[in-house]
Amino acid sequence: MSACPTGRTRWVAGSAVALALLFAGAAAVASARGDGAQAGPLTPTARSADAGFARDMAVHHQQAVEMSFIVRDRTRDExxxxxxxxxxxxxxxxxxxxxxxxxxxxxxxxxxxGQGPMAWMPPGTHGGHGAHGTAATRDADTDGALMPGMATRTELERLDGSEGKPAEILFLQLMTDHHEGGVAMARGCAERCTVPVEKRLAQGMVEAQQSELDLMADMLAARGAAPRP
Structure with missing residues (x-):
């Protein structure tokens, strides 16, 4: 693996790319009308699917980042x-x-x-696995799992307390659930959001996370394990 300075350099470079994409996205939003007229900003409302997806997926992504950093310190598997x-x-x-x-x-x-997580998606379309492996929307008060696929506080503590192969398997299982929930959310935005650049980002998430789901299934099988039912 890269030494720490190199890792920080790669992270900064990635942040710069993300910032560039953000400004590009802002330009796309500002010109979203595409009818030749002088376009003002296309501004979704606070209760729109666009805003709901942005809020909820930001929280969802934050937990994925947290789990990824935990497992990097719990295994030497490259x-x-x-x-x-x-x-x-x-x-x-x-x-x-x-x-x-x-x-x-x-x-x-x-x-x-009065609007909780996932209120921008119709009931029954959330997807993902709950804390005990059932396909359902997680209750906002269920041990910290706010949205489909999110790990509970208890599961995060288990991951943090694991080492080696057990940590690898638990991470891959938790991240599989997490990606399944994320894919359902991204598909919801691709269908319901109105800002073109956000719809494109959501569709890109669906494709990228589905690819990682296939990879994680193979990695679990190589460790004699499988995604949670």
Whole structure:
């Protein structure tokens, strides 16, 4: 693996790319009308799917980054560490874009009063696995798991207390659940969001995370394990 200075350099470089993409996204939002007229900013409302997805996916991504950093310190397996770095790097950059769009739209980063997580998606379309492996929307008060696929506080503590192969398997299982929930959310935005650049980002998330789901299934099989049912 790279020494720490090199790792920090790569992270800074990735942040610069994310910032460039954010400004490009802002330009795309500002010109979203595409009818030849002078376009003003396309500003979603606080209760729109665009804003809801940006808020919720930013929180969802933050946990993926947290789990990735935990497992990087719990295993020496190069494949798992590389996957963890890629997930952390990608999702931290995307999180910055999502929060940047909320700033651009002058919208709060917390949900409006009376609107909890995932309220922008119709009931029954959330997908993902709950804390005990059932396909369901997690209750906002269920041990810290706010949205589909998110790990509970208890599961994060288990991961933090694991080492070696057990940590690898638990990370891959938790991240599989996490990606399944994230894919469902991204598909929801691709269908319901109205800002073109955000819809494109969501569709890109679906494709990238589905590819990582296939990779993680292979990595679990190589360790004599499988995704949680």
């Amino acid at each position: 494949d798992v560490r590389r996957l963890a770095y890629d997930i952390a790097h990608t999702q931290a950059g995307q999180r910055g874009m999502l929060l940047g769009w909320l700033d651009l739209w002058e919208l709060p980063k917390t949900a409006p009063e």
